[in-house]
Amino acid sequence: MDPSAQHSFCGLPYELSNFQGHFKCEPSVIVGRPSDRQQLANLVKAYPKVKAVGVGHSWWRQNFCSGVNSSAINIVTTELAETLPASQGKPERTISVDEEAMTATVAAGVTQRTLLRFLDNYRTAKSPDGYTLAAFSWFIDQTIAGAVATATHGSSFKHASLSHQLRGLTLMDASGSIRSITPSSDPHLWRAASVSAGRLGIILDVTISIVKNTAVRRSKEDISTEEFVTSLQRLQEDYKAAAGPAVAASSGAANQDGGNATAAAAGGLGSISPLASYAVWQAVKSFDEVQLFWFIPSRMLWRVTFERLTDGLSDEEAAKVMAADGPSNGLPEGAHAQMKVNAVGTGIGIDVAPTYWSDQYRLYLSINVVPGVYPARESYVSISEMENKLYAAWNSYDQYEVAVPLSKAGDCLGAVTKELYGPAQRWRGFRSPALVRFIRAEHSYLSPAVGEAVMYVNIEDHLSYINGNTNEDFQAVLRVFRSPVCGPARLHWGKAGWPQHAQCFDGAAEYPKTWCDFGCAVHQLDPTGKFSAEADRDIWQWSATDSSTGQRVADAGSCCSSSGFDHARCKCASRTDCSKE
Ligand SMILES: Cc1cc2nc3c(=O)[nH]c(=O)nc-3n(C[C@H](O)[C@H](O)[C@H](O)COP(=O)(O)OP(=O)(O)OC[C@H]3O[C@@H](n4cnc5c(N)ncnc54)[C@H](O)[C@@H]3O)c2cc1C
Numbered sequence: 001m002d003p004s005a006q007h008s009f010c011g012l013p014y015e016l017s018n019f020q021g022h023f024k025c026e027p028s029v030i031v032g033r034p035s036d037r038q039q040l041a042n043l044v045k046a047y048p049k050v051k052a053v054g055v056g057h058s059w060w061r062q063n064f065c066s067g068v069n070s071s072a073i074n075i076v077t078t079e080l081a082e083t084l085p086a087s088q089g090k091p092e093r094t095i096s097v098d099e100e101a102m103t104a105t106v107a108a109g110v111t112q113r114t115l116l117r118f119l120d121n122y123r124t125a126k127s128p129d130g131y132t133l134a135a136f137s138w139f140i141d142q143t144i145a146g147a148v149a150t151a152t153h154g155s156s157f158k159h160a161s162l163s164h165q166l167r168g169l170t171l172m173d174a175s176g177s178i179r180s181i182t183p184s185s186d187p188h189l190w191r192a193a194s195v196s197a198g199r200l201g202i203i204l205d206v207t208i209s210i211v212k213n214t215a216v217r218r219s220k221e222d223i224s225t226e227e228f229v230t231s232l233q234r235l236q237e238d239y240k241a242a243a244g245p246a247v248a249a250s251s252g253a254a255n256q257d258g259g260n261a262t263a264a265a266a267g268g269l270g271s272i273s274p275l276a277s278y279a280v281w282q283a284v285k286s287f288d289e290v291q292l293f294w295f296i297p298s299r300m301l302w303r304v305t306f307e308r309l310t311d312g313l314s315d316e317e318a319a320k321v322m323a324a325d326g327p328s329n330g331l332p333e334g335a336h337a338q339m340k341v342n343a344v345g346t347g348i349g350i351d352v353a354p355t356y357w358s359d360q361y362r363l364y365l366s367i368n369v370v371p372g373v374y375p376a377r378e379s380y381v382s383i384s385e386m387e388n389k390l391y392a393a394w395n396s397y398d399q400y401e402v403a404v405p406l407s408k409a410g411d412c413l414g415a416v417t418k419e420l421y422g423p424a425q426r427w428r429g430f431r432s433p434a435l436v437r438f439i440r441a442e443h444s445y446l447s448p449a450v451g452e453a454v455m456y457v458n459i460e461d462h463l464s465y466i467n468g469n470t471n472e473d474f475q476a477v478l479r480v481f482r483s484p485v486c487g488p489a490r491l492h493w494g495k496a497g498w499p500q501h502a503q504c505f506d507g508a509a510e511y512p513k514t515w516c517d518f519g520c521a522v523h524q525l526d527p528t529g530k531f532s533a534e535a536d537r538d539i540w541q542w543s544a545t546d547s548s549t550g551q552r553v554a555d556a557g558s559c560c561s562s563s564g565f566d567h568a569r570c571k572c573a574s575r576t577d578c579s580k581e
Helices: 037-046 112-121 144-149 187-193 225-243 245-250 260-264 274-287 315-323 354-369 385-394 406-421 472-481 515-525
Strands: 030-032 049-053 072-076 095-098 103-107 166-172 178-181 202-209 215-224 291-295 300-308 372-375 398-405 434-439 454-461 543-546 570-573
Touching (some): 037 202, 049 144, 095 112, 178 187, 187 515, 215 225, 225 274, 291 354, 398 472
Parallel strands (some): 030 072
Antiparallel strands (some): 095 103, 398 454
């Protein structure tokens, strides 16, 4: 992490907890700070349970902690010798740019902010204003590997998540071997490794597309909740009409076909004709790059839009992009006992006056959306180091994010606003604004946008830390997002909501076309479950039935081929070992 963005409550690299000192692992779990790849390989081989971590900017203990005792080790990537120079102000030793290929290769533990700053300053005859990423997230102080492991995203139908912008990565698997994976070297492993939630191994570096840092006009308008829902209904219907019958069918009764129609739909897994994709682009383009800050208690939104003034893609090029396939202490050296770090407390007065706090956030954040023409790096909104420090150390909060299929976006937000402003008055459980963003369909097996374009909605609970009580108003809204009218919307892999909103998580139902393909990648790279973390039994389960007999297959791994799950021979099946009732 950039030192100036740090505060003293952050647990890593000494304590295994998140950036506010919450979601702590068992104190006996070992923390690995290997200095080089050899030491890292030794640790991976020595411990039966291993998990990579970046800087703890996430909210899911069970998938963050490698295990529950001293036979488990979390590996911190920021302390590797190949990463450290970046946090010591020498990023040129950890990031390399290829101006011909328009890519940057960056060590796993380098933060997105450091990468963006380096690219901005990388000024050459070919690009006098430097470079940037085509689309990046609002929050940029996470590691680049942590970001791609969880499909971290900003708002872009064209360029999609950071995972989607990758061109290759290097991963250490359970045997300690290093593999270079690209979309062409192994398309199956690529779709698994480009969003892996840390389940496949330790990402060591990534190669990501870059663009020139050209001028972008940022504009902002205030809109009402009603205008927002109406515009989403229009987007939903235009999208369904353009995407074709498969998407329209899937948005009726939820997942009646097990979601197959959704996954095959236009804008989906490369199954569309260029004409259909041009139609899809025309339907969604007024929302491309749009970010909406929804001040829920104040009942109004900022609609922030961006216009690239030079070097933008033409409509035909954008449509093509939409259709394209994405691409020391008795422990081994580098292993340490954890140190205890205090957690952030709670903000005075945040438990009352929701509208006052909503207006305060509006005031604080207004500096981030001032309309004007700026280089792309500044125009697309991201939180500053100072804001990060202030917000993180002031008040404990949990951030949740859900991915609503675009074919349900309008109906879903209609149901959510009824819950918020109807008799139950759920808006009282909100303080900071919701952030609404849009992403095209992606190809990574575990991308929440796999199979269909999505509307991401990011919301924060600032109340439950105050007295330890559940923020019932907030959780009721989450339940609407997780109900059929909204998809159910998939949960972000790096945020809160697990396991309470994913009880008996059924991967075959949530990711019907791709869950077992990811399982096959796990079978190949991690046969003993080294990277399964605490979430092992809750989440990382695969079952299959034989397509011809309908009988359950004893070992779902027997359905795997070198190109993934054999969908002709086997059917990916729901788990039977757990029931929500
Ligand atoms: C304030 C805040 C705002 C955020 N805003 C956004 C946003 O705008 N958009 C968005 O999409 N997300 C956002 N996030 C989520 C964040 O990008 C992810 O949670 C990200 O994973 C955090 O990165 P990290 O380096 O801190 O990883 P950690 O929290 O340390 O780890 C998170 C997950 O990534 C895996 N991981 C980390 N490093 C590696 C590696 N080298 N190899 C394999 N797996 C690895 C871990 O195993 C774990 O499962 C935000 C988070 C915070 C705290």
